Every structure is written in C-alpha cells, then in structure tokens.
Amino acid sequence: MSVQNGLSRRERQILDILFKHGRATAAVVHADLPDRPSNSAVRAHLRTLEEKGHVKHEAEDLRYVYSPVVQPAKARKSALRHLVETFFEGSPAKAAAALLDSNAARLSDDDLDRLSSLIDKARKEGR
Amino acid sequence: MSVQNGLSRRERQILDILFKHGRATAAVVHADLPDRPSNSAVRAHLRTLEEKGHVKHEAEDLRYVYSPVVQPAKARKSALRHLVETFFEGSPAKAAAALLDSNAARLSDDDLDRLSSLIDKARKEGR
DNA sequence: GACGATGTGTTAGTTTTCTAGCAGGTTGTC
DNA sequence: GACAACCTGCTAGAAAACTAACACATCGTC
Known part of the structure; x- marks a missing residue:
C-alpha cells in the first residue's frame, strides 16, 4: 500500500537518509545513522534494500553510490x-x-x- | 532522539493508529492494521508499548482503552x-x-x- | 448451571532483523 | 613487492520482532 511498508526500522532509517541526500555512499549513510551501527551492517542493509527494489546503486570510481528507486x-x-x-x-x-x-x-x-x-x-x- | 525511534514496524503502525484515533481498544487497532495480524499479536504489542512507556490503558467497562502517552x-x-x-x-x-x-x-x-x-x-x- | 461471545494474560516457538567478522579486490606510497 | 587505507561480498550467530495457541475471567442467554 504505502511506500514505507515492509521495511524494518533500520531499512526505513536508511531509506530516509537516501531521500534526504538524493544519493549517498554507504559511508555517508553510516555517518548519518543514529546509534552508530557497524559499517558492515549498513552495507548489508543497503544490499537488502536493493534486493527488495527500493534502492539502486551505481559504481562510481570504486565505490557504490546508492539512490532511492521510487520517485x-x-x-x-x-x-x-x-x-x-x-x-x-x-x-x-x-x-x-x-x-x-x-x-x-x-x-x-x-x-x-x-x-x-x-x-x-x-x-x-x-x- | 526522535519519538519514533526504538519502535518496530508494527509498534510504529499501532502507535500511529492511536494518534489518529486518540484512544482505541485493541479490537479497533486490530481492525485498522494493514495485513491483518492476529488479534493476540496486537494485544501483545500494545502491552509491549505500554511497558516501553509509549502507551497507557484505562479499563472501561471490561475492556482496555489505549491511548498514547506522548502529547x-x-x-x-x-x-x-x-x-x-x-x-x-x-x-x-x-x-x-x-x-x-x-x-x-x-x-x-x-x-x-x-x-x-x-x-x-x-x-x-x-x- | 451450561454455553457462546468477547475480553485479557502468558507462554513458547518461528521468523525476521541486525550485527560482527572474515575474505578479497583496488589504489597509492614506500 | 609489501604495506596501509579504502572499498565490496558473504556467512553465521545473536537479538528482537512477531505470532498462534492456550488458560482464565466476565457477561448475557437459554
């Protein structure tokens, strides 16, 4: 129904940060996240979000830049x-x-x- | 930090419904919830929310009426x-x-x- | 009093979320 | 080439979310 369904708390937080920035690397997302999870955890979530189709990434000189898929x-x-x-x-x-x-x-x-x-x-x- | 942190997806949904209604019984919350969880699950969540201090209940002729604690x-x-x-x-x-x-x-x-x-x-x- | 409808509390179990840690790849510097 | 400093992917395990099922209480009706 709504865009924000089916997402866990963390995934939602991450997606919000992406909306806010437009596009961002895993490191930027990580820095913006409350209660500082591990960098590795953030990357894992970004991958999950991509699997679910909420996010896409582009390789940009060696790192991934993520952006929301939904308009x-x-x-x-x-x-x-x-x-x-x-x-x-x-x-x-x-x-x-x-x-x-x-x-x-x-x-x-x-x-x-x-x-x-x-x-x-x-x-x-x-x- | 924000009011909505530390809450799971379901808890957030439930709390939103309480904000929307002001006060509501478990049954009302249940009816308003997307993807129809079990009634028992809803009650369990309400109790958890109360433990966490986000919600309070008053007994009103035999049932509980829940309302958000935060203004x-x-x-x-x-x-x-x-x-x-x-x-x-x-x-x-x-x-x-x-x-x-x-x-x-x-x-x-x-x-x-x-x-x-x-x-x-x-x-x-x-x- | 027995029954059904409706309400609650609690328990135990599954599923999902969330995480750290390790492996490996590229770039730049010494 | 060895090393540090980045980055990514993956995996296994802990933690939390989520749930169904059962036990019990109240009320109204037969």
Missing part, C-alpha cells in the same frame, strides 16, 4: 498523506497551518509570496 | 520536523507549499483565511 515526488506525497492522516484528521490545511505557525520566523519573503499566490489560486478554484 | 502536539511536531528534514531540505515553506498545491481543492474558505492570516503574521515578524 522522490511520489515518496513525498505518500509521506505527506500519511502524516496528514494520522496527525491532522485528514486536513491538509491544519497540517499547513502547523507548519507555518511553528516556523514563521524561518520563512523568507519569497516563500511567503509563493504561499500567498497558492492560496489565491485555491480561492479562485474554490468558487 | 499529541509533541508527536506531531516531531513528525513534521522529520518529514520536512527528509523530504523538503529542511524548509517548512516547501512542505507547506506541497500541501497546498496538491490539495487546493479540499481547502475550505475558513482554512484559506486562517492560512492567509498566518502568512501576514509571518510577514510582520519577518521585518
């Missing part, structure tokens, strides 16, 4: 839906409000303009 | 931060934009007004 956009969307569903009663507006509310200080003018125009657009479509 | 608000915040971090390069604005963009049709006028005022507020604070 980031798709994974994003799925993650958003899941979050909205479990924490915001299915209301994207509530989720968006929470985002803006707790992070207002960190929004640039450009960001605000873009959001405004999105809201205007929604207004027009709503009529 | 929903806190869990929400943590989940949002994680999502923004892994999928939106740490930019809440990008996340909010994605929410509005793909769900414009589902926003009510009230929602839009609320969002607008949040944006205005951010504008003022930004100066």
